[in-house]
Each structure stands twice: as C-alpha cells, then as structure tokens.
Amino acid sequence: MTYSNPLRDPEDRRLPRIAGPCGLVLFGVTGDLSRKKVMPAIYDLANRGLLPPGFSLVGFARREWADQDFAQIVHDSVKAHARTEFREEVWQQLAEGIRFVQGDFDDDAAFDRLRRTIEELDEERGTGGNHAFYLAIPPGFFGAVVDQLKEHGLAEERDGSWRRVVVEKPFGHDLESARELNSILDRVFPSGSVFRIDHYLGKETVQNILAMRFANELFEPIWNANYVDHVQITMAEDIGIGGRAGYYDGIGAARDVIQNHLLQLMSLVAMEEPVSFDAESLRFEKQKVLSSVVLPHRLDLTTARGQYAPGWAGGEKVNGFLEEEGxxxxxxxxxxxxxxxxxxxxRWAGVPFYLRTGKRLGRRVTEVAIVFKRAPHLPFTETATEELTQNALVIRVQPDEGMTIRFGSKVPGTAMEIRDVNMDFVYGGSFVESSPEAYERLILDVLLGDPPLFPRHEEVELSWKILDPILEHWARKGKPEPYPSGTWGPESADKMLARDGRVWRRP
Incomplete structure (x- = not known):
C-alpha cells in the first residue's frame, strides 16, 4: 500500500493522494531535465496509480515531430530513467493521452494549435480544462511563453477548472532579476497558481527534518544556542560541470546551489514550530528565518570561493574548470x-551556520550536521578522552539517506576510555516502501494544487537579499582560489572555520 506524508494528510494518512482529471503541457521537451526527470516521474506516478486514467501529456518544441515521435521520446526516457518497473499496460494507457505541438515561442499559430489540442483533450480524455504548464526552459524565455499563454486564453480558468504554471530554478540571477521574473509570472497567473520547483524540497530526507524535529521530544529542547555550537550544511559533488558549460559559466556554485537548496535547508533547520503544516504556515516560519539572517562584517574572512584545478577523481586524471570545453x-x-x-x-543567537557547496570534491554527499557544544565538565583523565570530539546529529540527504548521531561511549575493558561512536538510521533499512523520486512528489503536488513544498516569491527575494552582497564582494576580489580536483575545496574555506576554532566535517 502507498502511504502519504502524515505531516500533510490529516484526513486519512493511509490513503494515497490521487490527482483528479488533468493534463500537463511540457515546454523544453528535448532537454535533460524533461527526459531524465519529468517524463520518468510522470510514468512512475501513473505506474503507482496516482494519475487519472485520462491524464494527458502535451509536448511543445521546435522539432517537426508527430504525436507518435514524441511518444517514442517519452517511451525511451521512461525505459532509461524511470524508478518503477516498466509495465506495458500502464504505458499504453499513458501513451493514449500523449500529443505534440510543433512551434517556436513567438509563433502565434503554434499557440493556437496548442489551445485546440488542449480543448480536444478536454473533450476526448476528460481532462476538464485542468492543465499545468511546465516551463523546463531557460528563464529568458519565460516572458515570451507566459505572454503567449495569456494572449491565446490558455491561462484562463473557466467553470471551476484550474490553470497552473511550473518554473524551475534559477529564479533570477540576483534580487533585481528575481523581481522582474516574479512580475512576469504575476501578470498572467495568480500567485497561488505559480509553482517554483526546488527539487531538494521534494526529497524524503529533507521533509524528515520537520518530522524529526517536531514529532519527537528528544531533539527540540536542545535545538537552540544553549546546546548547539554550530551548524554545517554541505552539498558536495565529485563530478565537474560535464556538458553544462553554457549554463554554469557566469552562474557559479553560489547562485546554483546556495541561493536555493542550501538556504531552504537552513530555513527548515532554524525555523520555529509552525501552527500547522499547511503552505502558509510553513512559508511564514521559513520567511522569518530568512529575514533574520545577518552577514558578518568581514566577508573576506567569513566566505570562501574556489575553482577546481586539474587533479584526480575516481582514480582518473581530470581537467580543471578552465580546461573544460566551452x-x-x-x-x-x-x-x-x-x-x-x-x-x-x-533561539540561534551566536550560532554560526556554515554553508558550502562545490564540484570535483572528495565525494558526492549532501548533509546537515548539527554540532553540539562540548560538555561543560568531563570527570575523566585527559588520556581517557583525548580523541573525543563534539556530539553531532547528521542528517544525510543523499546518498545513503538517513541520520547519524555521534556520541561518546566507553570502550570495553577495565579502563575508563571514551571513544566516539555512531548510531545510524538508514531509510532503506527501516522502511519497506521505497522513497519516491523528488519530481514524483512535486509534480503530483502541482496537479493536486498542494503548495507547501514550493517556495513563494517572498522567499526567493529574501534569499537574493542574503546572497547579493556576497556576490558583489567576490566580484570586487577578482579570480576565485584554485583547488585540486578530488580535494575538499580551497584553503580559504578551511581558514574560514579555523578562525572560529572549528573544522569542516569530512563526510
């Protein structure tokens, strides 16, 4: 049986949430995001029985494809990347609702064809006028597409039906551009119909931060400055930029990861208990955290940036960033x-939050580490606890999803010797249900109109207010510091913590 999230389904936690009559229009069908994430997630939802029988998927692109050509693209993407097993009967039902519209974003005739296609699906498949428009395209094209949707009546809700728009990060490249992007979306769609996807918020381990904090009396009493020494939030990748040079150059690690993923993780860690787990209550508490963030005065001493140089990764010699193609x-x-x-x-006065992200680092890992203060008094000899470190609670977002508690324990024997030990919780070992992929959860939430996991424009703008001064400071400094591929970043990052008498965790 499929179980829904108990934090967000108060009526009956045992029943799956199933989307009603609806369809999805996908712009950017030829990109990696659509082929590797969106299309497989749609199939996985259908395979789990969470989509209506008449669900429709419309692709929009410049390619001169027929419906069956696009259906073959979806089929191949599903076979290659779906999480659940491929079942022919599920695929056939899904394929019956697949359509394709050829055209450019400035092509009025193409959007007329799109409108007619949607109307035909409403009639043939019973989609009821309910459609989500997924913009898996660069933000520079958002304005053209949403204006066309408005111009051709595609954003208009009639007779109780709904229309929604889904956008992917980056939500701008600074505060000003984020506001412009929000203005573009708001002039066509009401705020409640705009879904900004941050796929990290769809991960089970990220949602478990809320469950772990607020469903257990064990943690919340010590979740404050009286007991917490500092917090480290890490997203490390062992790969380089791959074929993303066109996107990544000029964007960088801070805009790509810190502005969205890591600040959202920090908000969940630092927020106060919401009055409920509905969208408005969660957003209110997250916004309070983001609006309370202050930057240190010496950004040269409290930030670090680097650029990977040639080195070794996975036993192979790899190029540096400046040698990458493009x-x-x-x-x-x-x-x-x-x-x-x-x-x-x-709650958090005096507790630093250290956020870091990088490519070509020692290993792939995303984690949140709550590092606690040392015990005020240790009634042991120095040799008994010589290597004892601070207690820590580590939430592993990926891979090896779960949680580790590090604490001191007596070593077996006649002497009183204390050593660090770990107590592990692993998702895969504790639950028989496999975790859905983040895009499954988020796409289903869009179709259900369930918005708690989607940041609103207020959160986006507050995040840019935090990051913009740092980016401006780095722009004045010139080049980032090189670090060898396969290491854990530039020396300046280690010095940043060393000045506070701390060190980075080695995951």
Missing part, C-alpha cells in the same frame, strides 16, 4: 562557495 580561459566563475551566516533570533 569555458573561457579567463572565467572567474566559482565552482566552490562557502559562506558564514547568522540567524539573529533568540
């Missing part, structure tokens, strides 16, 4: 970013 030799784009932030509230 990257300018004088590029100052950072592939590593670390920042120190403070949440200026009573």
């Amino acid at each position: 990257i300018k030799k004088a590029s100052t784009t950072e592939t590593y970013a670390a920042v120190t932030l403070h949440v200026d509230t009573r």
